[in-house]
Structure formats: structure tokens, C-alpha cells
Amino acid sequence: MRLDIRDLRVSYGGIKALKGISLSVDEGKIVTLIGANGAGKSTTLRAISGLQKVESGAIVYNDENITGMPAKEIVRRGIVMVPEGRRVFPDMSVRENLLIGAFLRTNKAQIEEDLVYVYTLFPRLKERTWQMAGTLSGGEQQMLAVGRALMSRPKLLIMDEPSLGLAPLVVRDIFSIIRRVNEDGITVLLIEQNANAALRVAHYGYVLETGSIALEGPGRDLLVNPSVQEAYLGKQRKKDKKPQEAK
Amino acid sequence: MGTFLQHLTNALSLGSLYALLAIGYTMVYGVLRLINFAHGEIFMISMYTVFFGLAIFLLPWYVIFILTIVVTALLGVLAERLAYRPLRDAPRISILISAIAVSYFLQNLATVLFGGRPLTFPQVPLFTDVMALGGVRIPRLSILVPLIAAALLLMLTFLIKRTKTGLAMRAVARDYDAARLMGIDLNWTIAVTFFIGSALAGVGAIMWGMKYPQINPTVGAMPGIKCFIAAVLGGIGNTAGAVIGGLVLGFAEIMLVALWPALSGYRDAFAFVLLIVVLLVKPTGLMGEKTTEKV
Numbered sequence: 277m278r279l280d281i282r283d284l285r286v287s288y289g290g291i292k293a294l295k296g297i298s299l300s301v302d303e304g305k306i307v308t309l310i311g312a313n314g315a316g317k318s319t320t321l322r323a324i325s326g327l328q329k330v331e332s333g334a335i336v337y338n339d340e341n342i343t344g345m346p347a348k349e350i351v352r353r354g355i356v357m358v359p360e361g362r363r364v365f366p367d368m369s370v371r372e373n374l375l376i377g378a379f380l381r382t383n384k385a386q387i388e389e390d391l392v393y394v395y396t397l398f399p400r401l402k403e404r405t406w407q408m409a410g411t412l413s414g415g416e417q418q419m420l421a422v423g424r425a426l427m428s429r430p431k432l433l434i435m436d437e438p439s440l441g442l443a444p445l446v447v448r449d450i451f452s453i454i455r456r457v458n459e460d461g462i463t464v465l466l467i468e469q470n471a472n473a474a475l476r477v478a479h480y481g482y483v484l485e486t487g488s489i490a491l492e493g494p495g496r497d498l499l500v501n502p503s504v505q506e507a508y509l510g511k512q513r514k515k516d517k518k519p520q521e522a523k
Numbered sequence: 524m525g526t527f528l529q530h531l532t533n534a535l536s537l538g539s540l541y542a543l544l545a546i547g548y549t550m551v552y553g554v555l556r557l558i559n560f561a562h563g564e565i566f567m568i569s570m571y572t573v574f575f576g577l578a579i580f581l582l583p584w585y586v587i588f589i590l591t592i593v594v595t596a597l598l599g600v601l602a603e604r605l606a607y608r609p610l611r612d613a614p615r616i617s618i619l620i621s622a623i624a625v626s627y628f629l630q631n632l633a634t635v636l637f638g639g640r641p642l643t644f645p646q647v648p649l650f651t652d653v654m655a656l657g658g659v660r661i662p663r664l665s666i667l668v669p670l671i672a673a674a675l676l677l678m679l680t681f682l683i684k685r686t687k688t689g690l691a692m693r694a695v696a697r698d699y700d701a702a703r704l705m706g707i708d709l710n711w712t713i714a715v716t717f718f719i720g721s722a723l724a725g726v727g728a729i730m731w732g733m734k735y736p737q738i739n740p741t742v743g744a745m746p747g748i749k750c751f752i753a754a755v756l757g758g759i760g761n762t763a764g765a766v767i768g769g770l771v772l773g774f775a776e777i778m779l780v781a782l783w784p785a786l787s788g789y790r791d792a793f794a795f796v797l798l799i800v801v802l803l804v805k806p807t808g809l810m811g812e813k814t815t816e817k818v
Contacts, residue, residue, distance in 0.1 A: 325704060326703070327700055327703060327704070346708070347703040347704060347706070348703070348706045348707070348708050351704065351705065351706035352706060356704070357704050359700065359701060359704060363698055363700070363701040363704075364701075365693070365694055365697050365698065365701065366697070367693075367697065368690075368693065368694075372690065375690070376690055376694055376705050376707075377705060379687070379690070379691070379705045379706045379707055380706040424705075428705075428706065
């Protein structure tokens with residue numbers, strides 16, 4: 277599994293959302309893309325998963341150019357996105373939501389197997405298997421969205437703002453799930469505004485600023501990088517740091 | 524008692540026909556958020572197909588019925604492909620106007636091709652014979668129509684609730700992007716929706732023709748608009764609602780005529796009054812859910 281994005285450009289009308297970004301995702305890694313609102317994070321993900329038309333550049337997956345392929349073909353190749361805001365199907369049961377994740381698969385026995393896997397990953401979903409997804413809490417819906425994506429047996433799991441709008445405790449759960457899924461062999465590309473949590477969990481990170489990659493490096497390095505700290509982690513530079521109060 | 528039974532079977536069969544057509548409106552609304560104003564004209568073309576098959580080419584009725592259903596279904600798919608799909612990302616009003624255009628196009632095409640003079644829908648004795656039931660004479664059709672409609676509705680319910688295609692249709696109706704991210708083919712699913720909705724209109728047209736055997740290029744307009752009302756009455760987007768809306772409208776119309784014969788001239792107006800009342804009192808319809816607008 278290897279994903280390479282080369283000089284990707286996307287425009288909405290006349291507005292350039294991505295001005296030629298390049299990035300790579302290696303097998304077995306968690307890679308994160310951080311940046312402010314409107315930096316182009318979601319656009320990048322939508323382009324990879326085939327929801328967004330690309331102006332120029334290439335998205336190469338395992339030596340195959342998948343740029344401009346229909347979303348269905350991209351899912352078939354093992355790239356699956358958990359969309360921002362979860363987007364579970366509210367009037368379907370938890371079970372139906374999970375089964376729809378396996379839409380392109382036909383082997384019933386394998387699907388049942390994966391259902392068991394998802395239920396062990398998220399016991400809460402098993403308890404609520406017949407409940408309508410719309411009645412779940414935000415955190416449970418996020419778990420369902422992740423579970424639904426896993427049902428397609430992805431090789432690359434793309435997550436768009438999984439912590440958005442969730443309580444801090446639930447956010448911690450979500451990040452531990454990301455780690456767990458990654459340990460089970462699934463490569464993860466993660467987008468977050470919660471840069472702190474994302475960089476802690478990620479092997480490698482990219483910082484996106486108004487459509488271009490501003491910085492890249494291992495997660496730990498970016499976490500201590502002064503300009504990242506200032507812009508995304510809410511910390512001030514050392515030179516004008518005031519004495520901090522004890523917490 | 525005898526006349527009441529007659530009114531009852533009449534109401535039930537008219538209601539079932541409305542239901543079959545209303546489902547087409549509601550299904551298309553579900554996946555496209557579009558009132559397919561061409562639905563009534565697809566229904567009309569379907570009646571002409573039966574006429575030419577039976578009266579001109581003298582094909583056996585079962586061949587022509589199947590052929591008609593297929594032709595009607597494909598016509599629905601074609602309308603979607605040519606007139607709606609290119610406008611899917613356009614503002615919703617554009618696709619609505621396109622639907623009105625398709626409707627008038629088909630009406631005028633039928634006038635040019637088949638002429639404006641009314642034709643008589645051919646009779647199929649198996650369906651149109653009159654039989655005696657409990658002392659009253661009832662056309663066999665009045666019994667068959669509700670039965671056929673019920674069978675089709677059961678099949679449709681099974682398709683929507685239990686099959687992969689149905690799952691895809693429900694997902695597309697709720698959220699395009701999320702459905703695409705599951706690997707669902709949007710174009711295919713929408714085409715299938717048009718196919719099924721139009722096929723049901725085809726069945727409806729065949730039975731309508733035997734019940735009201737007159738064909739002209741605007742024959743689909745009134746049933747079309749009434750079934751749209753039935754779909755709104757039941758809660759547009761909701762299949763069960765469309766069936767209930769169709770039955771309610773059918774019963775209301777027949778009973779109005781039966782109980783107050785003096786008002787029978789207002790039969791069509793009554794449907795529109797019903798629409799206005801529904802929109803004022805319960806805009807979501809009888810079974811309507813509060814749908815969150817798609818983003």
C-alpha cells in the first residue's frame with residue numbers, strides 16, 4: 277500500500293483551494309494533515325476519495341493513477357473515507373449502517389466475520405445493533421462511521437475531522453481506536469483541527485496553509501516545532517513566554 | 524348495501540391506481556428532491572403503447588402488457604438521463620423546470636405522432652368482464668386492480684427493505700456523498716429508481732385504460748397531478764405514505780360522488796382543496812418525517 281499525491285490542484289469556480297500539493301502515505305503508518313479552516317484539508321480528502329474533481333496533478337495508489345476515478349472504484353481498491361460530521365444513515369439501524377459499509381463485497385461469511393470484528397472493537401455498537409443510527413450519541417455515531425468504513429476491509433482509512441464536536445473523553449476514545457486500527461494493519465490518513473492530538477498519534481505529519489504544504493515531518497518533530505506550536509497548538513514562542521501559573 | 528359494495532370496490536381500485544402512480548413521484552422525490560412533472564406523461568405514453576400493440580398490431584395482451592411496462596420504465600430512465608442528470612448539480616429550480624419541459628414535450632410529441640383525437644383503449648375481456656359478487660355486478664377489474672397493486676407494493680417493500688438495491692436507494696435518498704463513499708453508484712441507483720417508478724406507472728396506465736377507456740395526449744395530466752397530490756398528502760418521500768395518500772384520495776373522491784351526487788362536478792377540485800389543506804395544516808403529510816435538508 278502506498279499513496280502518492282503529486283502537485284495536486286483543485287479549484288472551486290475561480291478560487292484555488294489546492295495550489296499544487298504533494299504528499300505520500302506509507303504502508304502501516306498514521307499520517308496526518310493539519311491546518312486551519314479553509315486550508316484545503318477536506319478538499320484533499322475529497323479529491324482522493326473521488327468526490328471532488330481535480331484540476332491537475334496526480335493521485336497514485338500502488339503505482340496506479342486513480343485521479344478522476346469514480347468514488348466506487350476507489351472504494352473497491354481499498355481506500356475508504358470516514359466523512360466529516362460522521363454522516364451515518366440516521367434512519368437505518370446500526371447493523372444496516374455497518375452492512376452498507378460492505379456494499380461492494382459479496383462474500384457473506386467474510387462480511388459476518390468483519391461484523392464480529394467491528395463489534396469487538398466497539399461493544400457499544402453491538403448493544404445497539406437494532407437501534408436507528410439517528411438515535412445514537414455523537415460519539416457512538418463516530419464509532420459507527422468508523423465501523424462502517426472498516427466493513428469494506430480498507431487498506432487505507434481516511435478520516436476527516438473525527439474529533440469534531442465530540443466531548444474530550446470521547447475524543448480520547450476515538451484516538452485510541454485510530455491507534456488500534458492502525459496496529460491491526462490499516463494505514464491511516466487523518467485530518468484534524470485538533471493538531472495536538474493528531475500529531476501525538478501520527479508517525480508523519482503535513483501542515484497545510486491556504487492550499488499549499490507549509491511544513492512536513494515526523495509527528496513528534498512537528499509537535500515541538502515553534503511555528504506549529506504558535507499557529508496550531510495555541511502556545512506562544514519561548515522568548516515572550518510569561519511565567520505560567522501552576523495548574 | 525349492494526351499491527355501497529360497488530362504491531367500496533370502486534374506491535379501492537381507484538385508490539390503488541393512485542397509489543401506484545404516487546409511488547413514482549415519491550421515489551423520485553426521495554433520490555432527487557424533484558417533483559417529476561413528466562410522470563403523468565410517461566403514464567400517457569404507456570396507454571398509447573397498449574393501444575398500438577393491441578388494436579393495431581394485434582399482439583396478445585400479455586405480450587403487450589409486459590412490453591408496455593418495459594417501454595414505460597425505459598422512457599422514465601431516458602428522461603432522467605437526458606433531462607435531469609445533466610442538471611443534477613444545478614439549482615433545484617432548473618431541474619424542476621426541466622421536468623415541466625419534458626412533460627409538455629411528451630404531450631406535444633404525442634399530439635404530433637398520434638393526433639389529438641381521442642382513441643378508445645382496447646378491452647381485454649379477462650379483465651373487463653363483469654362478474655356477480657354478493658348480488659351485485661362488479662367489473663372483474665375492480666377486484667383485480669387492488670390485488671395486483673397490493674402484490675406490487677409487497678414486492679416493492681421487499682426490494683426497498685431487504686435487497687442491496689433497496690439499501691442503495693435508501694442511502695442515496697438520505698445522503699449522496701455518504702452513499703458514494705460506500706461505493707454506491709449514484710447514477711445507477713437513480714436510474715433504477717426511475718425504472719421502478721415508471722414501471723409502476725406503466726402497470727397503473729394499463730389498468731387505468733381498461734377502467735377509463737379513453738386516450739388522448741393530455742390523458743396523463745389529471746391523474747398525474749392527482750397522484751402528486753396523493754404523494755404530498757401521504758408525505759412526499761415516504762413510500763408507505765404514497766400508498767395511504769393514494770387510497771385516501773381515491774376513497775374521498777368516490778365517497779364524495781356517492782354521498783353528494785350534486786357535488787360530483789367538483790370531484791377534481793376536491794383533490795386540490797385537499798392539497799391546500801394538507802399544505803396549510805400538515806405540510807409534511809400524513810406519514811411525513813421532519814427531514815433535515817441535505818447539505
